[in-house]
Amino acid sequence: GAVVSQHPSRVICKSGTSVKIECRSLDFQATTMFWYRQFPKQSLMLMATSNEGSKATYEQGVEKDKFLINHASLTLSTLTVTSAHPEDSSFYICSAPRGQGWETQYFGPGTRLLVL
Amino acid sequence: GENVEQHPSTLSVQEGDSAVIKCTYSDSASNYFPWYKQELGKRPQLIIDIRSNVGEKKDQRIAVTLNKTAKHFSLHITETQPEDSAVYFCAATLSGSARQLTFGSGTQLTVLP
Numbered sequence: 617g618a619v620v621s622q623h624p625s626r627v628i629c630k631s632g633t634s635v636k637i638e639c640r641s642l643d644f645q646a647t648t649m650f651w652y653r654q655f656p657k658q659s660l661m662l663m664a665t666s667n668e669g670s671k672a673t674y675e676q677g678v679e680k681d682k683f684l685i686n687h688a689s690l691t692l693s694t695l696t697v698t699s700a701h702p703e704d705s706s707f708y709i710c711s712a713p714r715g716q717g718w719e720t721q722y723f724g725p726g727t728r729l730l731v732l
Numbered sequence: 733g734e735n736v737e738q739h740p741s742t743l744s745v746q747e748g749d750s751a752v753i754k755c756t757y758s759d760s761a762s763n764y765f766p767w768y769k770q771e772l773g774k775r776p777q778l779i780i781d782i783r784s785n786v787g788e789k790k791d792q793r794i795a796v797t798l799n800k801t802a803k804h805f806s807l808h809i810t811e812t813q814p815e816d817s818a819v820y821f822c823a824a825t826l827s828g829s830a831r832q833l834t835f836g837s838g839t840q841l842t843v844l845p
Contacts, residue, residue: 650832659821659835719764719827723775
């Protein structure tokens with residue numbers, strides 16, 4: 617069964633509003649989680665690494681003030697898209713590493729964001 | 733940092749035929765190479781992985797081969813079925829440090845009935 621959940625699965629919002637997406641590890645602790653963005657027919661692009669108890673690490677070109685990440689507990693990371701605009705419309709997916717060596721990534725089901 | 737290239741971008745095969753997808757990576761330190769299958773609008777699902785201490789791994793109809801010297805790894809699907817149609821991503825990372833995966837650009841596989 618799913619080991620990483622994500623909520624909401626789909627959100628439609630008006631331009632200028634903020635949207636919060638939650639990512640939860642269901643039966644294991646995840647000190648690290650990753651946030652990806654995927655545009656249609658493209659690969660997953662890493663946005664940031666979420667670290668429990670410390671600041672997130674953002675990839676080059678990703679605005680940290682626009683994409684706020686909070687890893688408040690060992691099972692929850694949140695991504696807030698602030699002042700969303702139509703160009704932020706995308707599929708946002710989180711993942712958490714688990715298992716020997718922590719290399720196996722388990723993905724959440726994704727959140728489809730549409731900004732009107 | 734790591735860079736992963738994947739080919740082809742699209743692949744169509746007849747049902748029952750084999751499909752091969754190839755990837756190359758740039759960072760010789762990478763030692764873990766998973767393959768993910770993603771159906772439209774869904775999460776990527778891990779289908780097979782290989783670590784750098786082995787050259788080949790097989791799981792029923794799917795297999796992965798790794799050539800560390802050439803920094804190549806490939807996914808092989810035999811006896812393809814229509815339900816194998818999806819986008820397949822290869823990835824590379826360094827095990828043991830919860831480092832992020834670097835993904836290839838994806839291959840849209842279509843299995844024609």
